Amino acid sequence: MHSNLAKNIFRKRLIVEAKYKTSIDSEEFVSNFLNKLSEFMDMTIIAGPFISSATGKSVPLHDGYEGALVWAESGVNTYIWTNSNFCTVDIYSCKEFDSKSVIEFIKKEFQVEDFSYQELPDPLHQDDMRIEVQNSKEKGVGVYAKEFIPKDTIVSYVDGQIHFAEKESEVSLYAENHAIPFHKKLYRNGFNSSSVLLNHSCEPNCYVKDLFFVTTMRDIQEGEELTYSYSLFCNSDWKHDGPCLCGSENCLGEILPWRKLPDEIKKKYLAYTADWILLEELKKKNKLESLFD
Ligand SMILES: [Zn+2]
Known part of the structure; x- marks a missing residue:
């Protein structure tokens, strides 16, 4: 079970997994998505986006892309399985953000059909900030x-x-x-x-x-x-x-x-x-x- 080991350190993780409909056939899509997400969340990019494509590389475990971006406020990683139309987006931030609107943003960008998500620390297990x-x-x-x-x-x-x-x-x-x-x-x-x-x-x-x-x-x-x-x-x-x-x-x-x-x-x-x-x-x-x- 999760327990909050550092109550005085604010950090929030959001992991979204989704089945998507949009067509992803270039690293450009991943790079654009990460840049737009940073803008949407008002994050400060300090490095990246770093994109790599598994397609055509030796011993790829799956076809697709992975992308990462470093923010002054922490960062985001995304992993895309193009042959299964499946993606995950992992966000780690030391700045508060609204999970619901971020999920909506991801849904729109990827034309998401089905998704699940998890937040850490679990908001249910946290005291209201007030x-x-x-x-x-x-x-x-x-x-x-x-x-x-x-x-x-x-x-x-x-x-x-x-x-x-x-x-x-x-x-x-x-x-x-x-x-x-x-x-x-x-x-x-x-x-x-x-x-x-x-x-x-x-x-x-x-x-x-x-x-x-x-x-x-x-x-x-x-x-x-x-x-x-x-x-x-x-x-x-x-x-x-x-x-x-x-x-x-x-x-x-x-x-x-x-x-x-x-x-x-x-x-x-x-x-x-x-x-x-x-x-x-x-x-x-x-x-x-x-x-x-
Ligand atoms: Zn009494």
């Missing part, structure tokens, strides 16, 4: 908005190891690193993101959606702390010692497992409750019985 972890003496560790973040934004992702435990109190790493339960006996740590550093609030502004996506419930203003309610994904024997310190107007006084929440709170936050808790409830009431026949 959030940051703060550690203050008064408030401890928390996650805050550096700027306005709209409702329904995925701000982080729980992406760590999965642990099995009969009881939540037996998850050994729980106390140190925190984990999100996603089943009554399965827990997941978040090592590469801030997903498990959000504090609890009885009036949260985020929740854990579709098991692992930390998502905003409403618009969040610059400087505001991001919080979720542990009660909306915990339903085990885990206990928080002492009173809840969330400070919200409707604080329940302690952090409760979901089953102990007052009904009106369960109702209010039903759409934000972890899928696994709802599923357990449905199973208890035999409402899913017919589906498993």
